[in-house]
Amino acid sequence: MKKRSIVTLVTAAAIATLALAGCGNSATSNEATTNNEAASNETTTATTSTDAAVGVGEAAGFTEIPIFEDEEIELLNVSAVYFQPVPMSNGNEDITPFNLHLEADISALSNDLGYGVGDWVPYLTVDYKVIGSDGSTAAEGTFMTMSASDGPHYGANIALPNADTYGLEITIHSPEENGYLLHTDAETGPGGSFDTYFGNGNLVVSYEGWEYTPQEW
Amino acid sequence: MLTYLIKTTESLILVTVILGLILAYSRNYFEDKGKRVMLIGTVLGVISSIVMSYMKNATSRIDTSWWNLRIFGLALVAFVLFLVFTIKKVAEKTGKVGAWIQWLALAILDFTAILYTFPDVWAYPYGFLQTGQTIVSTDFLYKFIGYLFGLILMFVFGLAVYQSAKRTDDKALSLVLKIALLVNAIRQLSVGLQIMLARRMITSNHTLFTIAKYTSNYSNVFLYGEMVLALILPIVLLIAGMHVNEPYENPAQKRKIIAKWRNTRRWAITVFVTLLLAIMNMTVVKAYDNREVALSPVEDTVVKEGAVYVSFEQVEDGHLHRFAYESESGTQIRFIVIKKPNSSSYGIGLDACDICGETGYYEKDGQVVCKLCDVVMNVNTIGFKGGCNPIVIDYHIENGNIVVPIDTLLQYEVEFKR
Numbered sequence: 351m352k353k354r355s356i357v358t359l360v361t362a363a364a365i366a367t368l369a370l371a372g373c374g375n376s377a378t379s380n381e382a383t384t385n386n387e388a389a390s391n392e393t394t395t396a397t398t399s400t401d402a403a404v405g406v407g408e409a410a411g412f413t414e415i416p417i418f419e420d421e422e423i424e425l426l427n428v429s430a431v432y433f434q435p436v437p438m439s440n441g442n443e444d445i446t447p448f449n450l451h452l453e454a455d456i457s458a459l460s461n462d463l464g465y466g467v468g469d470w471v472p473y474l475t476v477d478y479k480v481i482g483s484d485g486s487t488a489a490e491g492t493f494m495t496m497s498a499s500d501g502p503h504y505g506a507n508i509a510l511p512n513a514d515t516y517g518l519e520i521t522i523h524s525p526e527e528n529g530y531l532l533h534t535d536a537e538t539g540p541g542g543s544f545d546t547y548f549g550n551g552n553l554v555v556s557y558e559g560w561e562y563t564p565q566e567w
Numbered sequence: 568m569l570t571y572l573i574k575t576t577e578s579l580i581l582v583t584v585i586l587g588l589i590l591a592y593s594r595n596y597f598e599d600k601g602k603r604v605m606l607i608g609t610v611l612g613v614i615s616s617i618v619m620s621y622m623k624n625a626t627s628r629i630d631t632s633w634w635n636l637r638i639f640g641l642a643l644v645a646f647v648l649f650l651v652f653t654i655k656k657v658a659e660k661t662g663k664v665g666a667w668i669q670w671l672a673l674a675i676l677d678f679t680a681i682l683y684t685f686p687d688v689w690a691y692p693y694g695f696l697q698t699g700q701t702i703v704s705t706d707f708l709y710k711f712i713g714y715l716f717g718l719i720l721m722f723v724f725g726l727a728v729y730q731s732a733k734r735t736d737d738k739a740l741s742l743v744l745k746i747a748l749l750v751n752a753i754r755q756l757s758v759g760l761q762i763m764l765a766r767r768m769i770t771s772n773h774t775l776f777t778i779a780k781y782t783s784n785y786s787n788v789f790l791y792g793e794m795v796l797a798l799i800l801p802i803v804l805l806i807a808g809m810h811v812n813e814p815y816e817n818p819a820q821k822r823k824i825i826a827k828w829r830n831t832r833r834w835a836i837t838v839f840v841t842l843l844l845a846i847m848n849m850t851v852v853k854a855y856d857n858r859e860v861a862l863s864p865v866e867d868t869v870v871k872e873g874a875v876y877v878s879f880e881q882v883e884d885g886h887l888h889r890f891a892y893e894s895e896s897g898t899q900i901r902f903i904v905i906k907k908p909n910s911s912s913y914g915i916g917l918d919a920c921d922i923c924g925e926t927g928y929y930e931k932d933g934q935v936v937c938k939l940c941d942v943v944m945n946v947n948t949i950g951f952k953g954g955c956n957p958i959v960i961d962y963h964i965e966n967g968n969i970v971v972p973i974d975t976l977l978q979y980e981v982e983f984k985r
Binding site: 413415434440442444446447448475490491492494506507512513514515561562563564565566567 | 570574630631632635694758761762764765766771776779780781783784921922923924940941942943945948955956
C-alpha cells in the first residue's frame with residue numbers, strides 16, 4: 351500500500367511538471383526603431399505586436415519563431431521568422447555549420463502589378479543583414495527561393511552562434527531585375543509599373559531589438 | 568572524421584560525468600530494490616532516447632524545445648525531491664517511503680539525462696546520409712569512425728568516473744554528486760529561460776534577457792564545471808592512495824590491499840587521461856578542424872581587347888582553377904573555371920555566390936566546396952544559377968580560349984569589395 355502511494359505521489363509530481371512545461375504562452379509586444387543608411391532606398395520600420403506568441407506550423411516539429419510580423423512597405427507585406435536549420439536540395443543538405451533558418455515571408459498587398467493580394471511574390475532578390483548590438487555585421491547575404499510545407503518563401507540557413515540583441519535589415523529588389531515582365535497593353539496588362547513601387551530604389555525593412563539566443567533544435 | 572569526434576565528445580561529456588556519479592552513488596547507497604529502480608530508469612532512458620531520436624528525424628511530431636522544457640521540469644522536480652529526501656533527518660523520519668522517493672528521484676534524473684542528450688547523438692549517422700553520402704562511401708566511413716571514437720572515448724571516461732566514484736568515501740561522493748546535479752539544474756534553468764523567452768512564453772525584460780544572453784554565450788562554464796567535478800574524486804583517491812595504512816593479517820590480504828589500490832590508481836589515472844583527450848578534442852583538435860582553408864593562388868591570364876583570356880590548356884586537367892581581373896580601384900574580381908567530368912564543357916562562374924559572398928571555393932577530394940558554408944558543389948551544375956553555386960557570368964569561347972569580357976567582371980566589383 352505504501353509503495354503504491356509513493357508511486358502515485360511521484361507520478362502526480364511528474365504529470366504536474368509535464369503539464370506546467372506544456373502550458374503558459376503569454377503575449378508580448380515589441381517595438382523597433384530604425385536607421386537606414388541607403389538614402390535612395392525606401393525604408394520602413396518594423397514593429398512586432400504578437401498576441402499569438404509563436405506561429406505554430408501544422409506539424410509539431412516545425413514552430414516558427416517570429417522576429418517581426420506584417421510590416422507593410424509599398425506593395426509588400428513582410429514578416430521575418432526563424433526556426434531550426436533545414437536541409438535543402440541542390441547541395442544544401444548539410445546543416446551542421448548553421449544555427450537557424452531565417453525566413454522572409456513576402457506577400458502582396460493591393461497593387462496594380464497583377465499580384466493577387468496575399469499571394470507570395472516571386473522573382474524577388476532579397477538581401478538580409480543581421481547587425482550585432484556593437485554595430486558589427488553578424489551575418490549577411492542573399493536569401494534563396496524555396497518551398498517548405500507551408501508554401502514558398504525566401505530564406506537561408508545562417509550561422510549566428512552568439513546571443514545578442516540584433517538588428518535585422520531586409521532589402522528587397524524589384525522583380526524586374528530578375529527578368530520579371532509585365533504585359534503593357536491595355537487589354538491584358540495589369541496597368542502598373544515597377545517604377546511606381548521601386549522608383550526610389552530597393553525597399554528596405556529594418557527591425558531593431560531582436561533578442562536572440564541560440565536554440566537547441 | 569574529426570568534426571564528429573568533436574561533436575560526440577562535446578555532446579556527451581556533461582551527461583557522462585552525471586551518469587557516472589549517479590550510478591556510483593546508487594551502487595554505494597541504495598538497497599537492491601533501489602538499484603533495480605535505477606536499472607529500470609537507465610533502460611527506459613536508453614529506449615526512450617532511441618524512440619525520440621527516430622521521431623525527431625523521421626517524423627515531424629517532435630518539437631525539441633517543448634520536449635526539453637518537459638524534460639527539464641521533470642528533472643528539476645526530481646532534483647529537489649532527491650535533495651530533500653537525502654537530508655539525514657528527513658530520511659530517518661520518512662523511512663521506507665523516503666528511500667523509495669530518493670530512488671525514484673535519482674532514477675528520474677538518470678532517465679532525463681539520457682533522454683535529453685542521446686537522441687541527437689544517436690542521429691549523427693543519419694546526419695551523414697543527409698549530406699548525400701551513402702553508407703558505402705569513404706566519407707561516411709571516416710565520419711562514422713570519428714563518431715565511434717567519440718562514443719568509445721566517452722564510454723571509457725564515464726566508466727572511469729563511475730569506477731573512481733564508487734571507490735570514494737561516501738560523503739565525498741554524495742557532495743560531488745549534489746554539486747554536479749546543481750550545476751546541471753542551473754544549466755537546465757538557463758536553457759529553459761532561453762526557450763521561454765524566444766517563444767515569448769514569458770515577457771522579456773532587460774534582466775531576464777541579460778541572464779539568458781550570458782548563460783548562452785558562456786554555456787561552456789557549465790561544461791567545464793562538470794569536468795572539474797569529475798576530477799575531484801580521482802584526486803581524492805590518488806591522495807588517499809599515497810597514505811594507505813590498512814591492517815592485514817597475512818601476505819594474501821596485503822596483496823589484496825595492494826591490488827585494490829593499484830586498480831583504484833589506474834581508474835583515477837584513466838579519468839585524467841580520457842578527460843585530457845576530451846579537452847584536447849574540444850580545443851586543439853577543434854581549432855585544427857576549423858582551420859581556415861587557404862584558397863589556391865590566382866593564375867596568370869592574358870588581358871587584351873577588353874577581355875580576360877584563359878586558354879583550354881590551362882584548365883583541361885579537370886581541377887579547379889582561379890583567375891582574376893584587377894579593377895582600377897585595385898579590387899581583384901575573381902572567377903573560377905573547372906572542366907566538367909566526362910565532358911568537354913567547362914563550369915565557369917565568379918569565385919563568389921549570392922549567399923556567402925566572395926569567400927571563394929576550394930577543391931577537396933575532386934569536389935568543389937564553398938569555403939564559408941562547406942556546401943559541396945555538384946561540378947556539373949557550376950555555371951547554372953542557384954543555391955550556393957558560383958554567380959553565373961557571361962563568357963564565350965574563341966580559338967581555344969575562354970573569353971570573359973572585362974565589362975562583365977566589373978559588374979560584380981561590388982561583390983569583392985564587401
